[in-house]
Amino acid sequence: MVVVYGEPNVFCKNLDDTQENWEDCLQNCLNTWSCVLVHQLTEKSCKFFTIQDVRNVKILDSSSNKKVAFKISLPTDTCPRETQAPPLFGNDSSSLIITNGEGTYYKSEVTYSPETWDYTEEINIETWDFNYGMLNCLTDIPENYVPLDITEEYPYYHKLTSPFSPGETFFMRGKTAKLGKVTTIAFLNTETSDYPLYIILNQEHDVSNNVSITIWKNNNQLLRNIPEIYPNPYGPEEDFEIRVTSTKDVATIYFNTTKIEYPLYSGVPLPNINYFVINYNGESQPNQRGELYFLGWTGDCQYLNM
Structure with a gap:
């Protein structure tokens, strides 16, 4: 006072x-x-x-x-x-x-x-x-949301205005890529080229129709030699919804009702990201062709005068 x-x-x-x-x-x-x-x-x-x-x-x-x-x-x-x-x-x-x-x-x-x-x-x-x-x-995906009008080619960048702190929630709706293509969801720090969380929905043939999750540091150094692989709950060109929340140590990822608990790495802090990026891994890739309908997170805020 x-x-x-x-x-x-x-x-x-x-x-x-x-x-x-x-x-x-x-x-x-x-x-x-x-x-x-x-x-x-x-x-x-x-x-x-x-x-x-x-x-x-x-x-x-x-x-x-x-x-x-x-x-x-x-x-x-x-x-x-x-x-x-x-x-x-x-x-x-x-x-x-x-x-x-x-x-x-x-x-x-x-x-x-x-x-x-x-x-x-x-x-x-x-x-x-x-x-x-x-x-x-934002607390959730609005029921009457307006689909994003994406006029530029992917990758699609969504800038964060504050840290993605433990307890915050990321949510997205979209459509998976065609057979033989992938959809990527990057939690990215562009200043350090770190990926505290990098998610790939592979729409390949049956043997590689999976979800791959990795952590990268300095763009090229993979911190885990083998990516964590999970079953892909979606087929090609299928509507999907993803939500990500976290504690300090673990990211909880929901693909509709499918739940994945993924351990984070303290050397690449998730709160330090400054962008969510769809269909990105350092450069635009021809095989990254998932579609984005809506993207938001609980840190997207707007002041209304009283």
């Missing part, structure tokens, strides 16, 4: 006062997931503001003796130097991602405004402005 001189300017008027000392007010706001601001009323009373309760705070100096405390996300555990004024410490804005613990995430962002019209005093005032958003993330 960052304490500064100020008072709420645009806010919900029907919020109740809380009868407790200032230190308890600060601690209770910090411990309450939805609290973004607390305003000191007296030495033994305060008012809590949760998401969307407050829109801006009037900036005051120490002579006012009116205090507010922002819940701010600081880059380190060390308080910023006082040469930059709180609560933004020289930054244009400060964002806080908060969750209700049930899978819904919210963004609270504070920015500085040098000119906000005060309708009471009919003058421009300096304020800290709040903006809120809700973070919507």
Whole structure:
């Protein structure tokens, strides 16, 4: 919590006062997931503001003796130097991602405004402005998903915006390749040319109609001399669905209802990947011809303004 001189300017008027000392007010706001601001009323009373309760705070100096405390996300555990004024410490804005613990995430962002019209005093005032958003993330393949319009030739790249951490889920729908061709699903770090997980659906003749799973480092060094081979639950040109989730040590791969537990290698961390790539192994291969209908993961998120 960052304490500064100020008072709420645009806010919900029907919020109740809380009868407790200032230190308890600060601690209770910090411990309450939805609290973004607390305003000191007296030495033994305060008012809590949760998401969307407050829109801006009037900036005051120490002579006012009116205090507010922002819940701010600081880059380190060390308080910023006082040469930059709180609560933004020289930054244009400060964002806080908060969750209700049930899978819904919210963004609270504070920015500085040098000119906000005060309708009471009919003058421009300096304020800290709040903006809120809700973070919507994919949790599964949408029932009414729009098939991907892939105009370029494979390979198809899907860039990750955050680590593919343990507990995240990758999901894809597509069609297997023709007889004699393959479909590849690469979990790739393009910066190091590592494949923490590389899956091949072989649509060859009966003796090699299988699923091959490998791990590669530096593009050419295969960490296991013999790929892990599993029965292929699909025939050529057949619709399929794949899901991949993991712990730190094991990837769990589902082809529809077929489940494969595949041990990972600590030297090639799965969270370090930056792309999912379909039909790829360093270059576009003529025999890689699986089709992609939809691809997503639980890290695909979008903010919606509130």
